[in-house]
Amino acid sequence: MLAVSKISTMAIAIILAGFSLHPAMATESGEMAPEFILPGQSGQEVRLSDFKNKVIYLDFWASWCGPCKQSFTWMNSMQTKYGAQGLQIIAVNLDAKAEDARQFILENSSNFMIAMGTKTSIPATYKIKVMPTSLLIGQGGKVIERHAGFRDDDKSALESSIKQALMHR
Amino acid sequence: MKLVAFAFSGAVLVCTGCTGLKPVQPWEKGNLAKPAMTFETDPLEARFMEHIYSSKESVSGGSGVGGGGCGCN
Amino acid sequence: MPRILGSAILSAAMALPGLIPSAHADSAPESGIISLRYLSYRDKQPGLDRITVSAPSLYILFPVGREWAFSGSRVMDSVSGASSRYHSSISGASRMHDTRQANDFNATRYFERATLSIGAANSTEHDYKSEAVNVTGTVSSEDNNTTWTLGFGNTNDSINPVNNIVVNEKKHTRDYLLGLSQVLTPNDIVQASMTYANGHGYFNDPYKMVDNRPRDRSQSAILAKWNHYLEGDSVLQSSCRYYWDNYGIRGDTLALNWVKPLSNGVTVSPSVRYHTQSAANFYYDPVYDPLLGAPFPLGFLSNPTGFYSPDQRLSAFGAITAGFKISKSMAGGWEADMRADYYQQKSGWRWFAKGSPGLEKLTAIILQLGLSKKF
Numbered sequence: 001m002l003a004v005s006k007i008s009t010m011a012i013a014i015i016l017a018g019f020s021l022h023p024a025m026a027t028e029s030g031e032m033a034p035e036f037i038l039p040g041q042s043g044q045e046v047r048l049s050d051f052k053n054k055v056i057y058l059d060f061w062a063s064w065c066g067p068c069k070q071s072f073t074w075m076n077s078m079q080t081k082y083g084a085q086g087l088q089i090i091a092v093n094l095d096a097k098a099e100d101a102r103q104f105i106l107e108n109s110s111n112f113m114i115a116m117g118t119k120t121s122i123p124a125t126y127k128i129k130v131m132p133t134s135l136l137i138g139q140g141g142k143v144i145e146r147h148a149g150f151r152d153d154d155k156s157a158l159e160s161s162i163k164q165a166l167m168h169r
Numbered sequence: 170m171k172l173v174a175f176a177f178s179g180a181v182l183v184c185t186g187c188t189g190l191k192p193v194q195p196w197e198k199g200n201l202a203k204p205a206m207t208f209e210t211d212p213l214e215a216r217f218m219e220h221i222y223s224s225k226e227s228v229s230g231g232s233g234v235g236g237g238g239c240g241c242n
Numbered sequence: 243m244p245r246i247l248g249s250a251i252l253s254a255a256m257a258l259p260g261l262i263p264s265a266h267a268d269s270a271p272e273s274g275i276i277s278l279r280y281l282s283y284r285d286k287q288p289g290l291d292r293i294t295v296s297a298p299s300l301y302i303l304f305p306v307g308r309e310w311a312f313s314g315s316r317v318m319d320s321v322s323g324a325s326s327r328y329h330s331s332i333s334g335a336s337r338m339h340d341t342r343q344a345n346d347f348n349a350t351r352y353f354e355r356a357t358l359s360i361g362a363a364n365s366t367e368h369d370y371k372s373e374a375v376n377v378t379g380t381v382s383s384e385d386n387n388t389t390w391t392l393g394f395g396n397t398n399d400s401i402n403p404v405n406n407i408v409v410n411e412k413k414h415t416r417d418y419l420l421g422l423s424q425v426l427t428p429n430d431i432v433q434a435s436m437t438y439a440n441g442h443g444y445f446n447d448p449y450k451m452v453d454n455r456p457r458d459r460s461q462s463a464i465l466a467k468w469n470h471y472l473e474g475d476s477v478l479q480s481s482c483r484y485y486w487d488n489y490g491i492r493g494d495t496l497a498l499n500w501v502k503p504l505s506n507g508v509t510v511s512p513s514v515r516y517h518t519q520s521a522a523n524f525y526y527d528p529v530y531d532p533l534l535g536a537p538f539p540l541g542f543l544s545n546p547t548g549f550y551s552p553d554q555r556l557s558a559f560g561a562i563t564a565g566f567k568i569s570k571s572m573a574g575g576w577e578a579d580m581r582a583d584y585y586q587q588k589s590g591w592r593w594f595a596k597g598s599p600g601l602e603k604l605t606a607i608i609l610q611l612g613l614s615k616k617f
Contacts, residue, residue, distance in 0.1 A: 064199035094196035205477035205501035228493035230437040231465030234395030
């Protein structure tokens, strides 16, 4: 076992020495969320600044991403629960094939706003690294929190952040 | 089979940024996300096949380390 | 009783971690998996059914939080049949039966864009014991398009053949792996890995007459894989391996696998594989000494190195596998699959090497049934 622990210490050292593991995230908390105007699912315009009086939960998703699908169910319930208190969920689709997105939207009903962001510079501007990625944006357009991925055990923390943002509104 | 060595060096070059391939963005990974596109396979199935080949042929290696031996005849 | 086909252990012959771009690449899988698999293997040479193996196995993957995943597996082999004593000759082959048990355990810690796993494996046959430990680390680039892998393994074997030709012989092997996988385009990902294994100790086959091999063996392999997404939702997986060792064996292996999803969760995948190798420099063809007779090689008494082996696996040959797999995923995280492979080995199918013209062909049929559930 001594050999094993020696080897593992070595491996950890190599990993830690060679690579920086904590990159700085862009569009960090405190920064203004970049403005966008995107087509909505039925052709209407979705403009971020139209919701500056609301708390915005901005989600970037694609039909092929499993956690994105799970987050749809959760976002529906959040929109229902907190919509009246001023929460607006905007889910920006990034599917390469428009048909895939259309099919997904047909199969997964949603009570929040969907915008089509494929082939725009928006995901690059928001420096999306992981699908899905969400940003909680406070009244006035400042990013409160950024979250990568979506897992069952993320739900309660995300919900309490939403509640807190609505309280400070 | 110089091709293999060539492919390997090619991959290294790509990785170190010597070529001009455009990096694939996270939202472009829909096809890459399919299970068949990852290099992960059913572990038991992969082991069975690898085991059979390594006990019937004299060639092994390439896919892992420290698998443990056997007296394979 | 002599053992024939070894354990299906090769524990951490873990495929290099692929990319999971849809989820956190840096956290443990969200669901665990329990998987049962049954293997049936049967091979034969003209006129004789040689070996039958049946091997049920169990695999469990158990994630704990986001940072840890544990996995373990157990395989029980049951082998029966006749062993060949030299070349493909089956005269004097004895009937036998043997069982084997192999276990492995692996713990993986997930960091941001990096993983570190430690594994241990053992295999127990009544005449052959093997214990192995391994460490593998991966690091991915910030965009998750590039993953490096570094691995180290250490294996200790002890050999106690029932014929007592040797007692408590040992074999010690260290192996190293360097791997790189790279996303090239939205439809292409490649992986290249190099392994080097260095072993010292007893490499002979104690049940073969006239078998004496060098006590050092170093093996190198370069494996390149390429997965390509095709329009119509199918994937073509191809790989080639280049191998060389200090026994003088060179080998090339090419494999193609096409994965095609149909409707209702059914996926089919036909596959082909071609392998060819040259003979070890101490392998001898079935040409026997006129004085001593079979199985002694021509010039047995004047061989300067003292190394010789009639093992068919050390000869020059080519081998082709044709396989077909069908799997179905069902509600509740269940998945079932069936796979059949037909394998044939012939000296005439060798590509670049010479020798071994008189060996009988070897044919094997491999069947697998699998059932798994995510939890």
